Amino acid sequence: MSKENGQNPRGVRVHALALLIISAAAAIVAFGTVIANSRAQRNFSAVFLDVGQGDSSLVLLPGGAVILIDAGPANKRSAEELSKILPKTRRTIDLVVISHPQLDHAGGLPEVIKRNRVGAVAGHLALASSSVVQEIKERLKTQRIGSVRLIRGDKIRFGGSLIRVLYPPEAVLARAKDLNETSLVLLVESAGMRLLFTGDINAAIGNKIRPASATVLKVPHHGSKYGLSENLIRLIHPKIAVIEVGKNTYGHPAPEILRIIGKYGACILRTDQNGTIKITGGNNAVRVTAKNAPCP
């Protein structure tokens, strides 16, 4: 066995073979994952991400559409949580809906755009001129991501799923002084479930929207005492109420809101206590996956 340049030829061959085997194994794992991930999503899922004091929810529709409703604050938690949920080899979000351009709902969007393929962004970004909104607009332009404007009456259909825009009307957008009042309210209907996403609306707006019912309610404004109206919850009678909230100095969620929700028998889930909350459904069955979840 001859040694050339101090190297053992057999050792080099063995080393090369090992490297080849490891690379092949990694490639098989990676492509196997791709194949597994490419099987279209059959069930409906809604994932309420634990992003701290802010909203960010991922809706996965049967057939594979992925919709992100709000991107949380600018703490990168939304991007981090999305990374755990989206398929590793297909980090694509078909539509991002920003309910209203405040920091705790839109702050995480630049980081989300940086790390994921985004089809389009819907929202009323033109209503705000903060630095984060400027950053978002810049990224949408650089990455050629389309923008969509949604107002009351608009619908988004995907397969057997339907998303209705219940609020705001055009007139409100023209005159609103408070960005919370311009929050997009969406009713997502899929696989026999109805989810109501309410942004940061107040009780007065909640009294106006009047959907027939909802299985899951995303409680307005992180459980603020000015957010949820008793009329709304009486009307929709949700099974589950999700409060997206983190450490804050506003007293969110307000005890009176928790009392109202409890009065109507809804199971309360909170991202500050239960972490990221996954709700899956189909054929009238609803399943909750969350840390210390009080509901089955």
Add this chain to the structure above:
Amino acid sequence: MTLPVHDRFFIAAVGFCFGVGVASLGFGRELFLSSCLLVAAALAVACGKNTGVRRLISVAVLLSVSATISGAFFYNLSGRLAKMRTRVSFGAVAKYQGVVLSDPEQKAVQEFILKLEKPYAGKVIVRTQNYPEYQSGDRLALEGKINKPAGRYWGWKAKAEQASGIALFPKIKRIGQKERSFRRVLFGFKNRIADAFRWNLPFREASFVEGVTLGIRENITADLADAFRKSGTTHLLALSGQNITALSSILVAALVRLVRRRAATLITCAAIIGFVIMVGADSSVVRAGIMGIIASGALLLGRIRSERNAIAAAMLCMVLWRPDALVFDVGFQLSFLALIGIVYLKPIFGGGRPGQFWGLVDAAQTTLAAQIMVLPLILAAFGSAPVFGIIGNVALSSLVPHTMTAGFFLTGLDVVFRPVAELFGWVLQAVVGAELKIIEWSANAFVGLALPVSAFSAGMYYAIVVALMIYVKRKRAKSARG
């Protein structure tokens, strides 16, 4: 019989650093008195029976005392000069302008070092909202309070960054850009590499790769940081010799095909300097960069490299650049202690054949040597040390350089054609995922050693380690002779 030049350099360098260290701790007066006594003793020895050895010892003592006093003087002088160069209005709301010096860190907030412009002078640490994102070289107009660093966290951070004040959430307006900012170009290059990782890899995998390749830690999540700590692998995120070696190997291998070896080595040295600045010039990477350049220089000049003098030179350069680093920068201390362990302690483990068991034996010896040397410092700084940290380290130490290489390859592909980079990213994330699993398994097997450490107990510990090294070395030398 005279003291050789390389010994004189070593004694002077160590003495100088010792002087800086003692002055940093505020023992200037005690140092001066001890120095006088030592000088007197050395002179007495020198004036006695004039044998060659005694003269050598007295020269060595005089040299080290002079160097020590010089070091202490240098530390105090540099402190005074820094104070003279600082003109900051503390506590009151003021308007000021400056240039962003560092590459801003983006975590939950944005943080960067600002170099003040006239009428003020010095550096301040600025913390602000994440957007707009500032870049190195941006000229900013700010309004707000600058406070003196208070508390352990800000005090140490300010010393490490040589900043005189902290500005929390001032009003900021970008007013321009510094022309021809070399740092801006380097940081832009770094961020382009990081963007390639972030697009082509999931969040956790990207944070690991950008950590071990570029030293970026801002995206390491709290649970991952905890896993690193428990598995004893946090040092992987502090760029060091392994990274410089990997970078040098890649560059030299690529360049020798295009230019002569001498030119390839020179270009590699320049690239190392650029890389060190690009990744933020942390103590460990600066130390590794200096040693890498010394090694290349020795090769170019056809000289034998002395590990001992290379370490002393690196320490001297670091101390001249950042006098506070010796006492206040834990990264600096860990980096040098680990290196000393690898250079002097590892050989006593016996050393296997190169490549034995896929290099795992060598990796285990390297890890054990480094961990023995840094143990007291880890206990003092962090409260506990992982007992089985060697397991994760051995497994990862051979993978990390390849991860770094793969990371640069991914960036190259991303620049050329992103879809191909995405395909490569699928394979790389499987490998990185396995590395993260190793870290998590090691963390789950965490058994912490928590012992109180004092200066005395640390001193005794190192005395025992050094005595053991000398004993084993002498025993081996005796066996070899007999």
